[in-house]
Amino acid sequence: MGENTRIYNKFEYWSVADCSCSYCLHYSKKGGCKLLECCCADIRQEAMRRELALHKEAAPCPV
Secondary structure: OOOOOOOOOOOOOOOOHHHOHHHOOOEEOOOEEOOOOOOOHHHHHHHHHHHHHHHHHHOOOOO
16 A cells, blocks of 8 residues: 555444344344354443543543
């Protein structure tokens, strides 16, 4: 890649909204999730940690 190459839509990381159960292949509206353990629980936890860290940085300091 040269200096004039641009990369569009660079993937950052999953958000909490992206990890919703409604997007899962194993989830149904009638029966809920068919798995005993969530297949993307680790990704969801990482997304929650990242979003919580972003909100803590943006919060004003208590004085």
